[in-house]
Amino acid sequence: MAIVDDLKTIEEEAAAGIAGAADLAQLDQIRVAVTGKKGSLTSVLRGMGQLSKEERPVVGKLANEVRGRVEAALEARKAELAALELEAKIAADAVDVTLPGRRPAVGHQHLIKEIMQEAEDFFTGLGYVVEDGPYVDTTYYNFTALNAPEDHPSRSARDTFYVVDPSKDDNELLEAGHNTDRLGISELLLRTQTSGVQVHHMEAHKPPIYMICPGTVFRPDTADANHLPQFNQIEGLVVDEGITFGDLKGTLDAFTKAMFGEERATRYRPHFFPFTEPSCEVDVSCGVCHGEGCSFCKHTGWLEILGAGMVDPNVLENCGIDSERYTGFAFGIGAERVAALRYDLPDLRMLVTGDMRFLEQF
Numbered sequence: 001m002a003i004v005d006d007l008k009t010i011e012e013e014a015a016a017g018i019a020g021a022a023d024l025a026q027l028d029q030i031r032v033a034v035t036g037k038k039g040s041l042t043s044v045l046r047g048m049g050q051l052s053k054e055e056r057p058v059v060g061k062l063a064n065e066v067r068g069r070v071e072a073a074l075e076a077r078k079a080e081l082a083a084l085e086l087e088a089k090i091a092a093d094a095v096d097v098t099l100p101g102r103r104p105a106v107g108h109q110h111l112i113k114e115i116m117q118e119a120e121d122f123f124t125g126l127g128y129v130v131e132d133g134p135y136v137d138t139t140y141y142n143f144t145a146l147n148a149p150e151d152h153p154s155r156s157a158r159d160t161f162y163v164v165d166p167s168k169d170d171n172e173l174l175e176a177g178h179n180t181d182r183l184g185i186s187e188l189l190l191r192t193q194t195s196g197v198q199v200h201h202m203e204a205h206k207p208p209i210y211m212i213c214p215g216t217v218f219r220p221d222t223a224d225a226n227h228l229p230q231f232n233q234i235e236g237l238v239v240d241e242g243i244t245f246g247d248l249k250g251t252l253d254a255f256t257k258a259m260f261g262e263e264r265a266t267r268y269r270p271h272f273f274p275f276t277e278p279s280c281e282v283d284v285s286c287g288v289c290h291g292e293g294c295s296f297c298k299h300t301g302w303l304e305i306l307g308a309g310m311v312d313p314n315v316l317e318n319c320g321i322d323s324e325r326y327t328g329f330a331f332g333i334g335a336e337r338v339a340a341l342r343y344d345l346p347d348l349r350m351l352v353t354g355d356m357r358f359l360e361q362f
């Protein structure tokens, strides 16, 4: 019978198609093509009307068996494919808990703080104490006690931020013998140097004194490549019996090498500061050209790094220290200047603009 052969062929083709179906969508296409309303098996069953009475039950039974087997195969493959697809989805969504995590960004100290800390470590290693003082101080501690004459240019409002004191009027200041170019402003100022801390310290402590006062100072400078209105100083003071210029040189030579490197040389040039006598400026040999001369050191082979000198006896006397018995030296270095020289910074403003691309390098 031709119809029996047709059923056999349909069953074989369906079995092959079901086994080869790659996914659920493809399997459904096979289902529609075989057992759907217009499917091959359905159309065979429709043609049964043409069969004889004897043939009909035989073919009908066979057709139902084929349909049953095809549907069972479809169901089995469907379950298989569904399981595979679920497995693939789980694999795609999987999290590998053994992968290393992403480290959160951790901050670090600002370059200037690091330099200040380094300087502190050097001097505390020599037995110095670290002192702090007020940002707002009086003209006495910032200038007068430090031997700066009343008419010294650094006292003018162009070089110092004065704090307005509404409780005092001009007449009171005049009666107090106040410098006339500072009328209307008070005796209070934002410290222009940390030297005032040294005065406070000498008033409270008797020699021997070995101290440094690192800190922020303020001057009415417009910020540019070489100036900042707010910057940081590391100043130091030694007062003891028998202190000489040789002690100053030995200390600052060691400090310079600690900050810039063992191979760096120093030189001392005479200078003037009201606070010290004799006074000097200290240069360190250029780290770029090693003294040969280059554009970084303006072809001198040297870079100016700090000011220093023997403490003026007047300053010792102002603080109640016997200048016949005791001598001392003082020095001051700018932390921003150390940073600029160490890292060849073209512009000091880079230190305060907070650009992380710059700061993260240190």
Ligand SMILES: [Zn+2]
Pocket: 286, 287, 288, 289, 290, 291, 292, 293, 294, 295, 296, 297, 298, 299, 301, 302
């Ligand atoms: Zn040079």
